[in-house]
Amino acid sequence: MGKRRQERRKLQKAEKATKATSSEEEVERRNPVTNFFDKRYKILILIPLLLIVFGIAQIAYQDATTGEFMHRDVTLQGGLTVTIPLGDKELDRLEIERQLENELPDIDFDSRALASPTGRTTAFIFESTVVEEDKREQLINKLVELTGVDRNEMNLDVIGPALGESFYRQAIIAVLVAFVLMAAVVFAYFRSFVPSFAIMLSTFADIIVTLAIMNLLEIKISTAGLAAFLMLIGYSIDTDILLASRVLRTKEGTIFSRVLSATKTGLTMVGSTLVALTVALILSQSDVLTQIMMILFIGLIVDALMTWILNAGILRYYLERKG
Amino acid sequence: MGKTKEILTNWRIILLIAFVLIFLISIKPFPMAPDGVAIRYVDDNSSAYLAGMQSPDAQTKPMYREVITHIDGVGISNVADYQEAIEGIDANDTFRIRTKTAYFGDEGTTPRLFFKGDRAYTLQADPYVKPSNQTRPLGLDVYNAPKTNLRMGLDFEGGTRALLAPEEEVTDEEMQIIIENLEKRLNVYGLTDVVVRTVRQGLTDARELISVEVAGANEREVRELVGSQGMFEAKIANETAFTGEDVNYVCRTSECSSAVDPNRPCGQREDGYWTCQFAFSIRISDEGAQRQAELTRDLDIVTENDQQYLSEPIKLYMDGNLVDELRISADLQGQKTTSIQISGPGTGRTRSEAIEDSRESMQQLQTVLETGSLPVKLEIQSMDSVSPTLGAEFLRNAVIVGFGALLGVIVFIFARYRDIKAALPVAITMVSEVVIILGIAALIGWNLDLAAIAGIIIAVGTGIDDQVIILDETKRKKGVQSWKERVKRAFFIIFAAFFTTFAAMIVLFFSGAGLLRGFALTTILGITAGVLITRPAFAVIIEKLTKDRD
Numbered sequence: 051m052g053k054r055r056q057e058r059r060k061l062q063k064a065e066k067a068t069k070a071t072s073s074e075e076e077v078e079r080r081n082p083v084t085n086f087f088d089k090r091y092k093i094l095i096l097i098p099l100l101l102i103v104f105g106i107a108q109i110a111y112q113d114a115t116t117g118e119f120m121h122r123d124v125t126l127q128g129g130l131t132v133t134i135p136l137g138d139k140e141l142d143r144l145e146i147e148r149q150l151e152n153e154l155p156d157i158d159f160d161s162r163a164l165a166s167p168t169g170r171t172t173a174f175i176f177e178s179t180v181v182e183e184d185k186r187e188q189l190i191n192k193l194v195e196l197t198g199v200d201r202n203e204m205n206l207d208v209i210g211p212a213l214g215e216s217f218y219r220q221a222i223i224a225v226l227v228a229f230v231l232m233a234a235v236v237f238a239y240f241r242s243f244v245p246s247f248a249i250m251l252s253t254f255a256d257i258i259v260t261l262a263i264m265n266l267l268e269i270k271i272s273t274a275g276l277a278a279f280l281m282l283i284g285y286s287i288d289t290d291i292l293l294a295s296r297v298l299r300t301k302e303g304t305i306f307s308r309v310l311s312a313t314k315t316g317l318t319m320v321g322s323t324l325v326a327l328t329v330a331l332i333l334s335q336s337d338v339l340t341q342i343m344m345i346l347f348i349g350l351i352v353d354a355l356m357t358w359i360l361n362a363g364i365l366r367y368y369l370e371r372k373g
Numbered sequence: 374m375g376k377t378k379e380i381l382t383n384w385r386i387i388l389l390i391a392f393v394l395i396f397l398i399s400i401k402p403f404p405m406a407p408d409g410v411a412i413r414y415v416d417d418n419s420s421a422y423l424a425g426m427q428s429p430d431a432q433t434k435p436m437y438r439e440v441i442t443h444i445d446g447v448g449i450s451n452v453a454d455y456q457e458a459i460e461g462i463d464a465n466d467t468f469r470i471r472t473k474t475a476y477f478g479d480e481g482t483t484p485r486l487f488f489k490g491d492r493a494y495t496l497q498a499d500p501y502v503k504p505s506n507q508t509r510p511l512g513l514d515v516y517n518a519p520k521t522n523l524r525m526g527l528d529f530e531g532g533t534r535a536l537l538a539p540e541e542e543v544t545d546e547e548m549q550i551i552i553e554n555l556e557k558r559l560n561v562y563g564l565t566d567v568v569v570r571t572v573r574q575g576l577t578d579a580r581e582l583i584s585v586e587v588a589g590a591n592e593r594e595v596r597e598l599v600g601s602q603g604m605f606e607a608k609i610a611n612e613t614a615f616t617g618e619d620v621n622y623v624c625r626t627s628e629c630s631s632a633v634d635p636n637r638p639c640g641q642r643e644d645g646y647w648t649c650q651f652a653f654s655i656r657i658s659d660e661g662a663q664r665q666a667e668l669t670r671d672l673d674i675v676t677e678n679d680q681q682y683l684s685e686p687i688k689l690y691m692d693g694n695l696v697d698e699l700r701i702s703a704d705l706q707g708q709k710t711t712s713i714q715i716s717g718p719g720t721g722r723t724r725s726e727a728i729e730d731s732r733e734s735m736q737q738l739q740t741v742l743e744t745g746s747l748p749v750k751l752e753i754q755s756m757d758s759v760s761p762t763l764g765a766e767f768l769r770n771a772v773i774v775g776f777g778a779l780l781g782v783i784v785f786i787f788a789r790y791r792d793i794k795a796a797l798p799v800a801i802t803m804v805s806e807v808v809i810i811l812g813i814a815a816l817i818g819w820n821l822d823l824a825a826i827a828g829i830i831i832a833v834g835t836g837i838d839d840q841v842i843i844l845d846e847t848k849r850k851k852g853v854q855s856w857k858e859r860v861k862r863a864f865f866i867i868f869a870a871f872f873t874t875f876a877a878m879i880v881l882f883f884s885g886a887g888l889l890r891g892f893a894l895t896t897i898l899g900i901t902a903g904v905l906i907t908r909p910a911f912a913v914i915i916e917k918l919t920k921d922r923d
Contacts, residue, residue, distance in 0.1 A: 133763060135760070135762050135763050135766065137762075172766070173763070201591075201593075202591045202760055203760045203762050203763070204760055204763075205757075205758065205759050205760055205763050206592050206756070206757070206758045207756075207757045207758075208753075208755055208756045208757070209754075209755045210752075210753070210754040210755055212754065213536060213754040213755045214755075220884050221884075221889070223884070224880050224881055224884040224889070227880045227884075228876065228877040228880040228881070231876040231877065231879075231880060232873040232876050232877060234876075235869070235872045235873045235876055236869075236873065239869050239872075273889065274823075274827070276889075277827065277881070277889055277892055280877055280881060281831055283877060284831070284835070284870075284873065284874040284877055285834070285835075285838075287870060287873045287874075288835065288838050288870040288874075291866055291869045291870055291873070292842060292866050292870075295862070295865060295866045295869070299862070299865075300862070311845075314845065315841060315842060315845040315846075318789055318841045318845070319837070319838045319841045319842070321785060321789070322782050322785050322786060322789075322837050322838075322841065323834055323837065323838070325778075325781045325782055325784075325785040326778040326779075326781055326782050326834065326837075327778075328781070329774070329777040329778045329780075329781040330774045330777070330778050332777075333770070333773055333774045333777050334770065334774050335766070335767075335770045336767055336770060336771070336823075338823060339771075339774070339823075339826070339827075342827060342830075
């Protein structure tokens with residue numbers, strides 16, 4: 051007698067569970083936003099696709115007109131970077147620029163300032179693509195004179211052009227090789243062409259679109275920046291694998307509900323990282339770290355689009371075609 | 374309370390706690406770390422050396438260095454205090470230095486565990502020069518005593534790193550000679566935190582470069598020391614009298630070397646700049662002296678200012694540049710002299726700058742003469758020098774950014790899940806991961822620099838992602854799957870992500886020189902420790918905390 055009651059209770063519990071899931075699904079279905087994504091997913095794929103086309107177009111155009119498909123800073127083409135700590139001094143950077151232009155007219159340079167979160171300028175950064183040693187010394191000595199900061203207090207970064215060029219080439223090769231290796235791992239994991247293709251496409255899209263945006267913002271990429279692109283690939287694949295795993299390897303619910311649940315997790319992941327990056331961008335006073343975080347920030351937002359709309363759309367289409 | 378006990382007795386948690394404790398200890402082994410200045414190097418035959426003080430091994434971990442705590446009873450907490458204490462000491466004074474040592478006994482090779490022991494030395498100051506006027510007072514290179522075992526790399530401590538390429542092809546043996554010579558040069562000059570090794574430029578570039586990393590050195594010093602090949606020649610009337618190989622001994626003590634030649638005091642030029650002259654003597658071999666004697670034999674004698682000299686001076690060249698020119702007094706004609714005095718200039722905008730410049734130039738010349746010349750000339754391909762000021766600021770900033778990001782993430786997780794039982798384990802896991810990575814760094818004695826920081830960021834970042842995956846996978850109410858199934862699924866995703874990131878980092882490790890390599894290594898260590906230790910532990914914590922709710 052007791053046993054049958056136990057069994058009945060178990061059945062009731064299971065019924066409740068399935069009822070709960072289907073009513074959850076109903077709630078989701080009634081939500082207009084998710085409804086929209088559900089019905090119109092095929093058309094929505096166009097948005098990321100258009101972005102990819104735009105990205106390729108920007109990069110190709112830039113390459114055709116300037117000969118470089120991305121802006122490089124001195125670490126990737128050779129030159130000098132001088133970081134001057136200001137301490138308590140109040141200096142006018144533009145005034146210094148003017149004086150430098152007057153006294154050393156044949157030396158090309160750029161300058162920018164590093165500011166603390168409170169808005170106070172903490173350091174100046176002067177960059178120049180000069181490679182001749184005597185010109186370099188001239189520039190450094192002049193900066194010492196104009197700022198009154200001791201040479202030993204400054205950070206001096208000198209890259210010979212041969213090495214800069216070499217770093218650049220090697221880093222690009224590293225990114226390509228890494229991409230191929232990761233594609234191999236993904237394929238080994240899912241053993242099916244379409245998902246692997248979708249993952250690699252969305253990762254490739256991340257890089258292209260992020261790079262195009264950096265180009266438009268006229269940001270010069272450094273060696274740290276290239277490392278950031280590699281990190282971006284890693285992050286991007288995390289979310290893509292999450293999506294593919296949930297959609298392909300679980301059998302519960304509709305395809306869309308699986309996509310939706312993966313999206314929720316994915317957005318939490320991206321959200322937490324974006325929070326960390328925002329905090330870091332606000333507080334950071336290191337040029338190098340700032341560039342890494344900025345690339346990651348833009349890249350992750352692009353990735354959200356690519357993964358949850360493009361990749362998800364492709365997977366849904368593929369699964370629904372399969373029947 | 375029963376739950377807490379359940380959690381703490383799970384083997385994965387025990388493993389996590391064990392690792393965290395081990396690494397915490399490796400980071401800060403002596404809880405009562407003394408304030409003071411740590412000894413980086415003791416110059417040969419200096420006051421400190423003669424009193425029995427020893428240079429630490431280059432491999433010695435930061436917290437195991439000897440720390441000076443008192444000079445003549447006065448407490449020393451930092452380098453400024455040390456300088457002040459030295460000011461007051463006069464030439465030929467006797468005084469006592471008290472230190473804290475991390476080793477047992479006088480010869481000290483057995484390390485202590487928790488508390489440092491005391492040692493005392495009695496020093497005698499140089500009879501001729503006041504300690505505060507010496508190039509390195511008492512022969513000691515000191516720095517603020519470290520508080521942790523974490524070695525701070527150049528990006529935080531200040532220093533210079535350079536990549537050098539030999540101007541011609543060199544054999545493996547020659548490369549080995551170059552590396553040893555460079556190390557010796559930097560050590561003799563007085564820089565002890567030195568790493569010299571070969572690196573490959575990239576995946577497809579077969580050429581080897583030489584990487585030199587010197588902590589605490591400024592860029593001009595390093596440039597002079599590694600950039601000069603060191604070919605030394607002395608010529609009389611364009612015939613070589615002796616070369617660097619004939620030099621047996623280079624004087625560095627105050628008896629026969631000085632940054633300011635007493636016979637030629639500093640003076641001010643017309644343009645307002647000051648100049649000083651340094652002078653030091655060297656001893657050459659018998660053969661060299663013989664050759665010199667023969668070359669002077671046939672010279673004429675000239676008279677100038679009531680003094681008789683030989684018609685040709687002896688010209689000293691370093692790497693083809695004229696360094697000094699000495700008139701040979703007539704009574705030395707045909708004589709074998711093994712002792713030669715070399716002098717040279719130093720300039721600066723003020724008198725003290727000129728003295729400083731003179732001292733540096735003298736030391737560089739002494740060093741190169743002492744260590745001999747390199748087989749080939751090295752070209753400096755890149756040089757990166759970080760000032761201690763900017764380095765310290767960078768460190769402070771990095772710590773602030775780290776804390777801020779950690780805090781931001783915890784707040785976000787709490788907002789998303791509205792459950793302290795999700796946010797707290799996330800916080801614990803993230804902190805444990807940082808401790809483990811830093812601990813590994815301290816244990817293997819590896820420098821924390823920009824690359825390390827970037828690696829930590831990536832590792833902890835993927836950690837958060839993995840934790841979110843675990844949280845979501847296990848919170849889904851659908852189906853009646855067992856906990857084990859859900860965790861397995863979560864880890865399937867986590868391991869897939871791990872392998873792809875690992876693949877990317879391996880590629881990076883074998884390609885880029887310097888920066889990218891260190892970053893790849895930190896990331897690999899971080900994510901590996903993560904998937905093997907911290908994230909499984911996290912899964913266990915979550916399991917125990919939420920199981921009752923199902």
